Amino acid sequence: MRALKKSLIDDQAIGRSKGGLSTKIHTTCDALGNPTGFHLTAGQDADLEGSDALMDHLTKAEAVLADKAYDADERMRHKLLAKGCIVVIPFKKNRINPEAYDKELYKDRHLLENFFARLKQYRSIATRYDKTAKNFLGAIYLVASVIWLN
Secondary structure, three states, rough: HHHHHHHHHHHOOOOOOOOOEEEEEEEEOOOHHHHHEEEEEEOOOOHHHHHHHHHHOOOOOOOEOHHHHHOOOOHHHHHHHHHHOOEEOOOOOOOOOOOOOOOHHHHHHHHHHHHHHHHHHHHHHHHHOOOOHHHHHHHHHHHHHHHHHH
């Protein structure tokens, strides 16, 4: 019975982190900061887990801006370069061979952060009232469409 409960929790993108049960929302945005795709993972999962799901749907991007958590050659940089994208990901401080990136272009990443700030103004998203991942993702799409229309 315990294994069954654990698998149900994993399917619902609920995971343990320092703050308790949580869910990570991974998103892609266009150049104006409008959301184009979402993926949910459990709170303790690495950020790269969500990027794998979103990378498949990335088609017409000229540049990809991401934070240090996405600094991985095999899983991110090589795939993006193969798609013809400019990679704008700062390197982690423990990286042996730091990659150069466009610091001026990276400043536009605040548009994505602004979207998350607007998304979390909605109480049901910030506190995750929905029990299932499907319902939570539906609420995220609904709120994102309202944000996009404004």
